[in-house]
Amino acid sequence: xxxxxxxxxxxxxxxxxxxxxxxxxxxxxxxxxxxxxxxxxxxxxxxxxxxxxxxxxxxxxxxxxxxxxxxxxxxxxxxxxxxxxxxxxxxxxxxxxxxxxxxxxxxxxxxxxxxxxxxxxxxxxxxxxxxxxxxxxxxxxxxxxxxxxxxxxxxxxxxxxxxxxxxxxxxxxxxxxxxxxxxxxxxxxxxxxxxxxxxxxxxxxxxxxxxxxxxxxxxxxxxxxxxxxxxxxxxxxxxxxxxxxxxxxxxxxxxxxxxxxxxxxxx
Amino acid sequence: xxxxxxxxxxxxxxxxxxxxxxxxxxxxxxxxxxxxxxxxxxxxxxxxxxxxxxxxxxxxxxxxxxxxxxxxxxxxxxxxxxxxxxxxxxxxxxxxxxxxxxxxxxxxxxxxxxxxxxxxxxxxxxxxxxxxxxxxxxxxxxxxxxxxxxxxxxxxxxxxxxxxxxxxxxxxxxxxxxxxxxxxxxxxxxxxxxxxxxxxxxxxxxxxxxxxxxxxxxxxxxxxxxxxxxxxxxxxxxxxxxxxxxxxxxxxxxxxxxxxxxxxxxxxxxxxxxxxxxx
Numbered sequence: 001x002x003x004x005x006x007x008x009x010x011x012x013x014x015x016x017x018x019x020x021x022x023x024x025x026x027x028x029x030x031x032x033x034x035x036x037x038x039x040x041x042x043x044x045x046x047x048x049x050x051x052x053x054x055x056x057x058x059x060x061x062x063x064x065x066x067x068x069x070x071x072x073x074x075x076x077x078x079x080x081x082x083x084x085x086x087x088x089x090x091x092x093x094x095x096x097x098x099x100x101x102x103x104x105x106x107x108x109x110x111x112x113x114x115x116x117x118x119x120x121x122x123x124x125x126x127x128x129x130x131x132x133x134x135x136x137x138x139x140x141x142x143x144x145x146x147x148x149x150x151x152x153x154x155x156x157x158x159x160x161x162x163x164x165x166x167x168x169x170x171x172x173x174x175x176x177x178x179x180x181x182x183x184x185x186x187x188x189x190x191x192x193x194x195x196x197x198x199x200x201x202x203x204x205x206x207x208x209x210x211x212x213x214x215x216x217x218x219x220x221x222x223x224x225x226x227x228x229x230x231x232x233x234x235x236x237x238x239x240x241x242x243x244x245x246x247x248x249x250x251x252x253x254x255x256x257x258x259x260x261x262x263x264x265x266x267x
Numbered sequence: 268x269x270x271x272x273x274x275x276x277x278x279x280x281x282x283x284x285x286x287x288x289x290x291x292x293x294x295x296x297x298x299x300x301x302x303x304x305x306x307x308x309x310x311x312x313x314x315x316x317x318x319x320x321x322x323x324x325x326x327x328x329x330x331x332x333x334x335x336x337x338x339x340x341x342x343x344x345x346x347x348x349x350x351x352x353x354x355x356x357x358x359x360x361x362x363x364x365x366x367x368x369x370x371x372x373x374x375x376x377x378x379x380x381x382x383x384x385x386x387x388x389x390x391x392x393x394x395x396x397x398x399x400x401x402x403x404x405x406x407x408x409x410x411x412x413x414x415x416x417x418x419x420x421x422x423x424x425x426x427x428x429x430x431x432x433x434x435x436x437x438x439x440x441x442x443x444x445x446x447x448x449x450x451x452x453x454x455x456x457x458x459x460x461x462x463x464x465x466x467x468x469x470x471x472x473x474x475x476x477x478x479x480x481x482x483x484x485x486x487x488x489x490x491x492x493x494x495x496x497x498x499x500x501x502x503x504x505x506x507x508x509x510x511x512x513x514x515x516x517x518x519x520x521x522x523x524x525x526x527x528x529x530x531x532x533x534x535x536x537x538x539x540x541x542x543x544x545x546x
Contacts (some may be wrong), residue, residue, distance in 0.1 A: 153368045155343055159360060160385045168385060176372055257372045257413050 041227040046234070049227040056216060057235050063212040065239060067123060067200065068193035071130025072243075075189060078131075079138030080182065087146035087174070088165055097143070104136040108196055112203035121204045126212065129200030134189035141185025145178025183251035190247040194240035213239070291320035291469040292358040292436040294340065299349035300494075301335055308494040309335045313349070315488055315497055320467035324480035324487045326526065328534065332495030333473040337362070337439045340471060353437075358469075361435035363443045367422035369414040369429075376401060376410035379429045386433070400432035401425070403462065420451035424458075431462060438463065438470040445474070453511070456483055460509045477530070481523045482514060489529045499529035 023043050030042040037045060050057065082100070086093045108129050115125040154164055154173060162168045201214025211219075213236040220228035294317040301310040309332040317323045325333050338344040340351055341362055369378045379397035388396070401410055404424040414422055423444065430438065440459075444452040460483060463470055474480050480487045481503055489499040503522055505513060513519050 150368050150370075152364050152366070153370070156362055156368070156382070157385055159341060159343065159362060160382060162385055172381070172384070173370070176370070257415065 038224040038226045041230060045227045046230045049225075050231040050234070053228060053231065056211070057213075057231060059209070060211055060213040060216045060232060061235055061239060063123075063210060064194065064197045064201065064214065064236060067126040067212060068130050068197040068239075068243065071127045071196060072134050072189060072193040074127070075131045075134040075138055075193070076186065079135050079185070080142050082139050083142035083146055083178075084170075086143055093143070100136065100139055103132065103139075106132075108133045108199050109203070112200055115200075116204055121206050123210060125204050126197055126200035126214075129203070130193045130196035133196035133199075134193045137188040137192065138182070138185040141188075142178055142182045145181025146174050148181060149174040149177040180255055183247070183255060186247050187244060187251065190243040191240045194236060194243060198236055291318075291467045293317065293319050293354050294437065294469060294471070295352040295354070296336075296340070297350050297352065299336070299339060299346045299351065301332070301339060301344065302347045310339075310346075311494040311496050313496055315500075317469055317471060319469055321485045322463055322470040322472060322483060324472045324474060324484035325490060326474055326477055326480045326487060326530065327490030327495060328492050328530070329475060331490045331492050333490060334441050336490075336495070337441050337471060337473055340437075341439055358436035359433060361430035361433060361438045361468075363426060363430055363438070363440050365442045365445050367414070367419075367426035369422055369425055371414050374411050374413050375406060375417070375425050375428075378414070378425055379432050382429060382433045396432050397428070400428035403431060404428045404458065418451075419447050420455060423447065423451075423455060427455075427459070427462070431466075435468060438468050440470065440472040440474075442474050443472075444479070445476075452479070453514075457509070457511065459483065464507050477523050477526050478514070481519060481526060482509060487522075487526050489526060489533075491533045498533055499526075501525045501529070 027043050030040060041049075082096075086096055111132060112125070112129045115128045119125050119128065149169075150173070154169055157169055157173065158164065197212060198214035198217070201212035202218050205215060205218065207215055207219065213232045216232040217229050217236075220226065220232060294315075296313055296315045296317075299310060299313040300308070302308045313336060315323070325336065327333050335344065339346050341360055342357060370381065373381070376394070376397050379400050380393045383393040383396060398407070398410065401407055404427050406421060406424050406428065409417065409421065414425070417425065426443075444455050447455065456479060462468075463483075472480070472483055477487075484503055486503060487501045488497050489501070490496065491498045501522060505518070
C-alpha cells in the first residue's frame with residue numbers, strides 16, 4: 001500500500017513541480033511588470049475571484065458538464081453505431097467514410113450559428129456542437145478498431161462456417177479487438193466535448209440558469225473582468241481534464257489484458 | 268467414396284495406440300492452378316496425393332505459392348483450375364499459422380475453447396476438451412495464463428491445442444514455428460510428430476527449412492519458384508522413429524541432400540532464365 005502510494009507520488013510529483021513553477025513565474029512576472037489587472041491579473045486575484053464568484057462558476061460548471069456529457073454520449077452511440085455499419089463491407093466504407101471526414105474539417109464555430117438558427121439559442125444547440133466535434137474521433141477510431149481484428153483468426157472461424165459479418169465474429173473477435181482503438185477515440189473526444197460545449201455556449205450566449213462556462217468567458221471579457229475570464233477558463237480546463245481522466249480510467253480497467261500484451265511487446 | 272471415414276493407418280504399418288481414433292483422411296490434389304486477379308500465376312498444375320495419416324512437407328523458396336496451396340486445400344481460396352478431392356465431405360481441418368493468433372483478452376483455456384465455441388459445443392464439454400488439449404501440449408499448469416504472460420513457444424502450443432481440441436482429420440501447417448528460436452522449434456517439432464502420429468492425422472506442413480521437413484515428414488514435396496509446381500518428391504524412410512539423434516545421422520543428411528539438390532537445380536534454372544532475359 002505504501003509502495004503504491006509512493007509510486008503514485010513519484011509519477012505525479014514532476015507535473016506538480018511544473019505547475020508550481022509556472023504559477024510562481026506568473027506571480028513574479030505580474031509583480032515585476034505590474035500590468036493593469038484587466039490586461040493580466042495575478043494568480044492571487046484569480047483565486048480570490050474563483051472563491052467570491054463561486055456560485056456563478058458552479059452554475060457554469062454544471063451546465064457545461066451536462067452539455068458536454070450528453071453530447072459525448074450521443075456521439076458515442078452514433079459514432080460506434082455508424083462504425084459497426086461501415087465495417088460490414090469495404091464498399092460501404094468507401095462510399096461513406098470520405099463524407100465522415102468532412103465532419104472533421106467543418107469548424108465547430110462555423111456550424112454553431114446554424115444550430116442556433118435551426119434549433120434556437122438553447123441547451124440543445126450547445127449539446128449539438130459538443131456532439132458534432134466529438135463524433136469524428138469516435139467514429140474513425142472505432143472503425144479502425146473493427147478493421148484491426150486478426151484477419152487470420154477471422155479466416156479460421158470462416159473455415160468453421162461463420163462468416164466475417166456473423167454475430168459470433170463480431171461479438172467474440174471484432175468488437176473486443178476494437179476496444180483499444182475505441183477508447184483512444186473516447187479519450188480524445190472527452191476533452192473535445194468540453195471545448196465543443198464552450199464554443200456552443202459562446203455562440204448561443206444565454207445566461208441565467210443556462211449560463212455555461214463559455215457564457216461566463218464572454219460575460220467576463222465584455223465587463224473587462226479578466227480575472228473572472230481566467231477563473232472560468234481554469235474551471236473548464238479542470239472539467240476537461242477530469243472528464244479525460246475518467247474515460248482513461250474506464251479504458252484502463254476494461255483493457256487490462258490488452259495493456260499487459262502491449263507491455264510484453266515493449267519488453 | 269466414404270474414404271473420409273476410413274480407419275487407415277497410412278498403409279505403412281505404423282502401430283497406433285489402441286484407444287486413439289485413426290482420424291486421417293486422404294487428400295488428392297489434382298491439376299490445381301491459381302491465378303490471382305492481378306494476373307500473377309501462383310500455382311500451376313499441382314498434383315499431389317496425400318495418404319490417410321501421412322505427413323507431407325512442402326518446401327520451396329519464398330513466394331513459390333506454398334501458402335496459396337494450403338489455403339486452397341483449406342477451402343479459403345478456390346483454385347482457378349483443378350480440384351482437391353477428399354473422397355467425401357470436406358474433413359474437419361485444423362490450420363496453424365506462423366503466429367499463434369490468440370485473443371489477448373482470453374486466458375489459455377478460453378483461447379483453446381474458441382473453435383469449440385464456434386461449433387456450438389456446450390460449456391462443460393468445451394472446458395473438458397480444452398483442458399485435455401492443453402495437457403496434450405504440456406501446458407496443463409498454464410490454463411489461466413494470458414497470452415502476454417506466455418513465451419512464444421508456449422503461445423504456439425496453445426494455438427496447437429486450440430486446433431487439436433477440434434479433433435481434426437487434416438492438419439495444415441503454414442511455417443508454424445518459423446518465428447521461434449531453434450531449441451524451442453526442435454522441441455515443438457518433436458511434440459508435433461508425437462501428436463500427429465499418435466492420432467494418425469493427415470498433415471501438410473509448409474516450411475522453407477529442409478531439416479525441419481525431413482525430420483517431420485513421410486515425404487517431402489519440393490516446389491519450384493513461381494509459378495509453383497511440384498518438381499520432385501523425396502521419400503523419407505524413417506517411419507515413426509524420429510528421435511533427436513536422427514537429426515545428426517548420415518541417413519538424415521543423405522535425404523536432406525536429395526531435397527536440397529532438387530531445390531538447387533530449380534534455383535539455377537531460374538537464375539539462367541534471368542541471365543537469358545538480360546541478354
